[in-house]
Amino acid sequence: MNIYSIARNQLTQLVRDKVVASLGLLILLLLGISIITGISYYSEITEQHQEAEELARLQWEKQGDKNPHSAAHYGTFAFKPVTVLSVFEPGVDRYTGVSIFLEGHRQNFAAYSLAEDKDSSRRFAELTSAFIFAYLFPLFIILAGYRSITAEKESGMYRFLKSQGVSTGQLIAGKSLGLWAVILLIYIPFLVIGLIFLFITGAIGDSLAGFLFMGIVWLLYFGVVAHITITVSALANSSGSSMVVLLSLWILSTLLVPRLITNVASGIHPVPNTSEFYQAVRTDLLEGIDGHNPYSEHSVAFRDSVLAAHRVDDVADLPFNFRGMMLQEGEEFEKKIYDHHFAKIDEIHRAQNRLFSISSFLSPTIAARMSSMAVAGTDMHAFNHFSAEAEAYRIELVRELNMDLKINAVGDRAVGYTAGADFFAQNIAFTYERPESVFVSSTQLMPLFITLLWFVASILILTVAAHKKEEI
Amino acid sequence: MMTHIFSFEWLHFRKSGVFWGTATALPLLIGFSLFLGSERINEQNETISDIIATETVFYDNMRSQLEAIERGEAEVDAWFQNPANPLVLGQFGQAGRHIFLHPNPLAPLAAGQLDILPYYGKVTLTTMEPLRDNALENPFMQVSGSFDFAFVLVWLVPLFIIVMGYNVISSERERGTYSLLQSQPVSMRTILVQKMIFRFLLVFGIIILSLFVWAVLFGINLFNIQGLQLIAAISIYAAFWFALCVLFNLFQTSSAINAVGLTGLWVFFLLIIPSVISLIVISLHPVPSRALWITEQRAIQQAIQAEGDAIFDTWVVDHPEEFVEGDTPQFYDTWIRRFVWAQATEEREREAERQFEEPRERQAQLASRLRVLSPPMTLQAWLERKAGTDKDRLRSLEKEMRSFQQEWQEFFLPRFQRLEFFTADELTDLPAPQ
Numbered sequence: 001m002n003i004y005s006i007a008r009n010q011l012t013q014l015v016r017d018k019v020v021a022s023l024g025l026l027i028l029l030l031l032g033i034s035i036i037t038g039i040s041y042y043s044e045i046t047e048q049h050q051e052a053e054e055l056a057r058l059q060w061e062k063q064g065d066k067n068p069h070s071a072a073h074y075g076t077f078a079f080k081p082v083t084v085l086s087v088f089e090p091g092v093d094r095y096t097g098v099s100i101f102l103e104g105h106r107q108n109f110a111a112y113s114l115a116e117d118k119d120s121s122r123r124f125a126e127l128t129s130a131f132i133f134a135y136l137f138p139l140f141i142i143l144a145g146y147r148s149i150t151a152e153k154e155s156g157m158y159r160f161l162k163s164q165g166v167s168t169g170q171l172i173a174g175k176s177l178g179l180w181a182v183i184l185l186i187y188i189p190f191l192v193i194g195l196i197f198l199f200i201t202g203a204i205g206d207s208l209a210g211f212l213f214m215g216i217v218w219l220l221y222f223g224v225v226a227h228i229t230i231t232v233s234a235l236a237n238s239s240g241s242s243m244v245v246l247l248s249l250w251i252l253s254t255l256l257v258p259r260l261i262t263n264v265a266s267g268i269h270p271v272p273n274t275s276e277f278y279q280a281v282r283t284d285l286l287e288g289i290d291g292h293n294p295y296s297e298h299s300v301a302f303r304d305s306v307l308a309a310h311r312v313d314d315v316a317d318l319p320f321n322f323r324g325m326m327l328q329e330g331e332e333f334e335k336k337i338y339d340h341h342f343a344k345i346d347e348i349h350r351a352q353n354r355l356f357s358i359s360s361f362l363s364p365t366i367a368a369r370m371s372s373m374a375v376a377g378t379d380m381h382a383f384n385h386f387s388a389e390a391e392a393y394r395i396e397l398v399r400e401l402n403m404d405l406k407i408n409a410v411g412d413r414a415v416g417y418t419a420g421a422d423f424f425a426q427n428i429a430f431t432y433e434r435p436e437s438v439f440v441s442s443t444q445l446m447p448l449f450i451t452l453l454w455f456v457a458s459i460l461i462l463t464v465a466a467h468k469k470e471e472i
Numbered sequence: 473m474m475t476h477i478f479s480f481e482w483l484h485f486r487k488s489g490v491f492w493g494t495a496t497a498l499p500l501l502i503g504f505s506l507f508l509g510s511e512r513i514n515e516q517n518e519t520i521s522d523i524i525a526t527e528t529v530f531y532d533n534m535r536s537q538l539e540a541i542e543r544g545e546a547e548v549d550a551w552f553q554n555p556a557n558p559l560v561l562g563q564f565g566q567a568g569r570h571i572f573l574h575p576n577p578l579a580p581l582a583a584g585q586l587d588i589l590p591y592y593g594k595v596t597l598t599t600m601e602p603l604r605d606n607a608l609e610n611p612f613m614q615v616s617g618s619f620d621f622a623f624v625l626v627w628l629v630p631l632f633i634i635v636m637g638y639n640v641i642s643s644e645r646e647r648g649t650y651s652l653l654q655s656q657p658v659s660m661r662t663i664l665v666q667k668m669i670f671r672f673l674l675v676f677g678i679i680i681l682s683l684f685v686w687a688v689l690f691g692i693n694l695f696n697i698q699g700l701q702l703i704a705a706i707s708i709y710a711a712f713w714f715a716l717c718v719l720f721n722l723f724q725t726s727s728a729i730n731a732v733g734l735t736g737l738w739v740f741f742l743l744i745i746p747s748v749i750s751l752i753v754i755s756l757h758p759v760p761s762r763a764l765w766i767t768e769q770r771a772i773q774q775a776i777q778a779e780g781d782a783i784f785d786t787w788v789v790d791h792p793e794e795f796v797e798g799d800t801p802q803f804y805d806t807w808i809r810r811f812v813w814a815q816a817t818e819e820r821e822r823e824a825e826r827q828f829e830e831p832r833e834r835q836a837q838l839a840s841r842l843r844v845l846s847p848p849m850t851l852q853a854w855l856e857r858k859a860g861t862d863k864d865r866l867r868s869l870e871k872e873m874r875s876f877q878q879e880w881q882e883f884f885l886p887r888f889q890r891l892e893f894f895t896a897d898e899l900t901d902l903p904a905p906q
Contacts, residue, residue: 092611124746
């Protein structure tokens with residue numbers, strides 16, 4: 001009974017507190033703006049991407065009569081789609097390229113990130129729900145709760161309450177509930193608006209699970225902040241020192257650790273620079289089959305084995321176009337080399353991500369942010385999934401082209417063989433299918449697990465604080 | 473009186489956790505940021521010298537091969553292996569030059585936009601390829617941002633100042649020593665201002681001292697005019713935050729309210745204003761989609777392809793002296809066309825690129841005007857400019873690459889067009905960027 005009275009009293013106080021009330025309204029306002037701009041950004045980008053995708057396909061189909069291998073060099077593009085949930089959590093989206101050029105012989109990086117074209121002021125702060133939840137909301141919770149216990153002591157109410165038979169545990173529990181109520185007062189409208197938005201866009205079927213996961217992640221994060229706030233307030237001597245301690249923790253978690261760990265991670269697990277990367281690929285390619293250079297050691301051996309298998313002496317006597325076969329052989333060899341080098345980069349990224357996960361034991365913000373990006377489908381893994389699909393498509397398209405050359409460029413048609421619009425229109429088209437499950441990689445579960453751990457730990461320290469301060 | 477207050481303040485501070493906390497944390501943070509900064513610069517310089525070395529080896533090889541051929545000791549099998557051929561020297565494979573934006577002396581202080589925009593690229597006769605090292609970076613890093621001196625100064629120093637100054641008068645009131653002070657023959661304002669000046673000097677001293685000591689250790693030269701400018705900027709910035717503290721202490725509010733209010737201002741200047749500015753700037757001057765730009769580029773290439781013969785014929789008519797007619801090798805016929813088409817493509821693409829440049833420039837102009845509203849943003853922009861890691865400088869790479877490409881083309885193209893191959897002696901003075 002006491003607990004609920006305290007909670008109700010705390011809630012009333014906070015709602016009547018002008019500072020807290022206006023900050024709460026400010027956050028709601030900012031959230032509203034962030035959702036509106038997020039939606040307009042999302043619909044704009046989606047529209048442009050669809051248009052670009054259709055144009056690129058049209059350009060592929062209408063590229064005119066040409067040798068299929070020239071078409072492989074001409075290439076086409078895969079455009080990174082945007083997820084509905086990027087409205088709330090854009091994640092790394094703005095920093096990864098919007099499209100990948102797909103051509104024969106090589107795997108390209110995604111090019112043109114949005115961040116390149118935008119003004120740099122957004123690097124300070126960006127009005128998105130995720131930003132507000134990660135940075136501003138914790139500050140709001142701290143401001144609402146830092147005095148919750150210290151103020152009772154400073155005003156003398158604490159002793160009075162004690163004399164009324166209220167235990168410290170009850171006080172702490174009541175104050176926590178009150179703080180939770182304030183958090184939910186702001187958070188629930190956001191969840192409702194989010195669900196309505198998903199419903200209107202018709203994306204609710206695909207994104208509901210992700211959105212709910214995201215909702216839970218942030219709620220856990222807010223819980224961590226709220227519990228720590230009440231704990232510090234219970235242990236602090238004065239409201240002032242409670243504030244200073246909580247602010248320091250906020251700085252540590254949101255600003256210092258994230259920036260430090262990313263720099264440390266890139267120091268411990270550095271990625272090679274682009275020219276080193278290409279140099280390494282080139283070196284490996286020189287060792288192997290190159291579709292354009294049939295005189296290299298490997299390709300000669302390959303040619304000889306094909307000639308021997310068909311019991312002929314000259315490639316011209318083969319029942320198919322040898323160049324088409326050779327190009328495919330070369331393509332597969334090149335793919336192996338690229339895959340090998342990209343896998344190395346991926347390994348470095350994974351090692352870096354492990355460090356981020358470890359650092360999130362110091363910073364719940366990192367854990368929450370990584371989890372929310374993961375469930376929104378806007379983290380590195382989601383991007384890698386797209387790149388991998390694009391690469392699978394590339395290799396299949398190039399194979400179709402080479403096979404056409406191999407099968408059809410024979411006899412009289414061998415010299416100056418071209419494929420026409422019919423053939424290019426039949427070529428496989430790229431449609432990116434997002435994975436159905438919320439998580440694409442098991443490593444994405446790690447930050448989620450750490451967020452949960454933080455939540456449990458925060459309840460534990462709250463309980464410890466409740467039992468420790470029985471005296472006075 | 474001043475010395476009196478100062479000496480009392482010092483006695484007080486010697487025992488204070490806040491002071492020792494600041495005096496330990498700030499130098500460490502500054503030191504670590506400069507360490508990372510100098511590491512970053514070392515890496516950049518290493519990349520630059522590696523690339524220059526590879527380039528030198530390539531051209532030295534070309535020259536010695538050519539010398540061997542001239543002496544009759546070697547032969548070439550194919551035209552594309554002939555080191556006398558302008559195409560082999562200016563266009564193919566490893567040929568070409570890298571253009572670098574070399575790090576400024578103050579580059580270790582601010583990583584700026586280096587994680588987004590490239591600082592070097594490769595130029596050949598027809599291509600200009602900015603090398604995006606960040607393409608391989610973990611994108612989570614770009615989301616978090618860099619830990620550099622600019623971050624420590626712009627983001628963290630104000631918080632240290634707030635902790636030092638939020639309760640100068642209010643704590644006297646709360647401790648009950650306020651009336652004691654009032655009974656002194658000095659006005660409360662004098663005490664407040666002098667106490668703040670003492671704290672300002674303390675913080676300022678810690679920053680400058682640690683900045684200079686670490687800078688010497690990490691080989692960053694600050695003993696020049698730029699160092700003085702930096703000192704001035706730091707003192708103005710610190711003074712701004714102390715002034716806010718003074719302001720709050722003038723009101724008869726409690727320490728807790730002061731702390732909340734000052735933190736609120738910090739959030740306002742560092743988080744709210746920037747996010748609103750970026751929102752305004754982007755909504756007023758939207759940059760079109762790069763996805764569409766890619767297809768546009770392709771449309772240009774297709775158009776050039778379709779008009780190819782006509783474009784080439786016009787060029788031949790306009791430049792009869794730059795074209796050898798008659799029995800020329802096949803690579804000549806192929807490549808002379810390619811160069812003409814590449815030039816035509818480049819001209820049209822640049823025209824189309826304007827749709828990005830213009831809103832980008834307008835964004836930057838508007839942002840730089842609005843930035844005045846937030847001293848932290850102003851300081852950050854200033855530091856990035858001093859460090860040479862701001863968007864404007866990094867975008868100038870493209871201009872530098874273009875101007876060097878012109879030089880490169882002027883050197884090789886006429887020789888190619890007249891089908892005049894190079895001699896080994898001529899390879900000693902190939903154009904190189906300054």
